[in-house]
Amino acid sequence: MINRGIGDWIHRRRIKSAGNIAVISAAGELTYDDWAVRIDRLADALARRGVKQGDRVAYLGENYPSFLESLFAVGSLGAVFVPLNTRLAPPEIAFALKDSGSTVLIASATMEPLAVSGSRGTDVGLLALVQDGTPVPAERQDGDLEAVDYEQLLAGGEPVRPDAAVGLEDLAIILYTSGTTGQPKGAMLTHGNLTWNCFNVITDMDITSDAVALMIAPMFHVASLGMGALPTLLKGGTLVLEPRFEPGRVLELIEKHRATFISGVPTTYQLLAEHPNWESADISSLRNLTCGGSAVPLRVLEAYEQKGLAFTNGYGMTETSPGATTLPARYSRPKQGSSGLQQFHTFVRIVDPLGMVCAPGDVGEIQVQGPNVIQAYWNREDATADSFVEAEDGTWLKTGDMGYRDDEGFVFISDRLKDMIISGGENIYPAQVEQEISQLEAVAAVAVIGVPSEKWGEVPRAVIVVREGLELTEAQVLEHLNGKLARYKIPKSVVFTEEMPRTASGKIRKPDLRRQFGG
Template sequence: MAAVDISPAAALYRRALYPGPAAVIYEGHEISAAEIGRTAREFAAGLSEHGLRRGDRIAYLGFNSATFLETLFAAAHLGAVFVPLNFRLAADEIRHILNDCGAHTVVVEEGHRELVTSVRADISARSLLLVDTDPHCPTTGEPGPEWTPLSTLRGAHRPVREPVVLHDSDLAALMYTSGTTGRPKGVMLTHGNLWWNAVNVDAVVDTRADDVNLALAPLFHIGGLNALTLRTLVRGGTVILRRGFDPARCLEDLVRYRVNTFFAVPAMYTALARTPGFAEADLSALRSPIVAGAPVPPQLIRDYGAMGLLLQQAWGLTETAPFATYLPARLTLEKTGSAGLPMPYTEIRLIHPVTGVEIDGPDTQGEICVRGPNVAAGYWDNPDATRAAFDDRGWFRTGDIAYRDKDGFYYIVDRLKDMIISGGENIYPAEVERVLVEHPDVLEAAVVGVPDPKWGETVLAVLTCAPGAELTVEEVREFAGRHLARYKLPTGVQVVEQLPRNASGKLDKRELRRSVTAQATVATTV
């Protein structure tokens, strides 16, 4: 039997053959599937004339937009590899990624043009395209001769061949990890990885062909792109697309568009819940609000549950495209804090992080390993990193620590690399953070290890607090001591206005360690 074509471009074009709702509502402007398909075909033809071929890499630098999605579909049409770039990266980081992936073409929004121009002499990209077709990011001034306006590629009526047939093993995207432990690595996601995640999601989440999905998380992040957005586009639903996240506008969109599905990181749900009018808003259409991408405070789940909104926790990484586990809505309150069960077509096991021996029993912490058709093929041009993370049987070592309860549900403890070793004892920051955010005056909590002459490392808590609240380290230790062993208690506390986060909404602990360690106040007794 011949392999099935799973090209997202082909799927979009099939959808466009039938009348239906708008495929995308971008900043209030409705765009049909036929319009997106037509633009993607014209774009693909123009890219082909500029020399982009199957397997070549095409990068995109900009905010969430219709052009972002059209670039993805045009790349799939040609069988090229899409490389979405984090729009918050500095010039040196962008230079590294463009050289690492060997980008043939770079598509750039106006706000990032100067950055790319600054590294132009150091990258080998053959074509720089400037987005001049989006009124929400208008061009200013003369871009320079090295830039080709995107309109010149999309405006001509060229003959367009049919999209390349794509199968499971064909490379779809390179998505670069945040690089918190060094240079970012390019995660090789195949079309099979993207497709099988959608199969997993549709098997266990209450998703439907005509869903309205709100896309606010950055699309360069696998959660923003492939948790729900791509599946909604190719299956007949509508994506409400915003260039970024604003809590008040998010609430308006959820109500106005009767949103059914929504993926966001915990910090976004926290901000949404604090928005004036949230408690009175009609969110009855919201069937599947999924929370993932960072540790989820159980109190956040309970707060939403008290309003009748069942946040559905999932867990995964860029390498799992993104979901490996999911907690069904009906178990949200019964299993609060759990990341759920393995996805239907995904295997999970726990191993001892040092010996690699598999852990069979319940309530024993170990490193999570994942295997399945949604798991990435490895890291681009990085065989050492690939060998370190992927074994010859297809198991991916995630670096996340978890345990499994007697019913088989998984609970994420923390990242292995964030573990604090104090006096020979292992301390997982996420465990401490979950306790600290239960304090009535604490809004957010982050825990890092800091050097200590006696214990090697000790626990530093960095908090954001309610207006007017002042917490001492002794008060924090007294509260946390009701729930945690003494060696896990913070010996230092600092209150800040906001915690540093990357563009994906994840806590940036590397930046946190740099910025607060020297300023912490230390407990007088430990």
């Protein structure tokens, strides 16, 4: 049988790049040939545990070789990988596990409490714990959940290549993204989506086989995985995995490993440039600096220009695997503030409310089409129907983002139609936060808006109307949210008002709230 998916990539690299370093981490170095053996062992071990084509295997952990080992092993079986955000609260983890129907969860031992609590009431029967800094307890049973050591599980498999027929149209990853209605949606990324996204990256950014990509953003986000890790491995380069971002250490690692490629959000690059070691750090090896989430501020752009570096900015989302546009480094100054041109194998259009393509300079909704764009959401026919539109030239993804093109075709983002907040590269949809706050008896009305933050770009703020005769404090609101939402989603401030500005139909006018409380 032929495996045309990403699960076969490291197997193909084991000979093409034999002896070359594939990954560097706290666990040491792994060559492509040695890594391929580990991946085959894990795939065989999972198959012995009953994982078969189409089954879902989830992962909860920071950047570590086991994340990618699991992705490729699962893909080689024709099963589906479900990466989970480590910053989610137990109810959010439980939702993703239950909704996806995952039967196996591979998790960092440091996150065992979250993994165990999130697995309760789901179909997860096997929890494999990765010793990435915390000793793994002996094999044990917790109700219906069997906990085992990841390395022991892997060692129990044979180094044999799975015999599975996998096509580019087959599902590879279910990646949960916040929903505008408060309900997370599982974006269904196929092997073809991920592959074509990599083609876009290596075409538009010139990733080469000698690339050394320092992974400082979590790979459970599709931006880090799709724009950094997968393109580098496709070309036979080297990944340096860091579990978390610490500016001083990042500067040291760039110099130590002669990193050529890093990816982040504007906050990432700002914190690097503000570190005391910035001036003395040798980062001359860097060739590619990618940035997403929002435009690079001019002051940050200038700090890197002084070191002879420029950014490749871009725009995209989980549903586009994730690239949609790229601003080449050569245009980082003349087109500052732009998200760039449509990627090489992707098509972007901007349309008015009637679906007509806008003239240059006119603001409309950004829509995307291409082989890197998903076709559906997992178990969400309603969301699928709402997110795509048919046209004479095919199906287009409705991004919900507003923007315009200049005369040369460069895209500029002007507003977010869905009121999404982007905080430090994390997407926050106010509806989910508003739902939780509204559970408080004292809340008569609530709206969550984004307010400027020098460090994070923007952070959420809750605006609340308190019911007559009741009392509520900011501390009570924040305490109520603690443990129910990921910490980055919890508002950094709460303000109270006597009434909400509303439209004639009763909807809250968030632009008015931003003007009044957004400073």
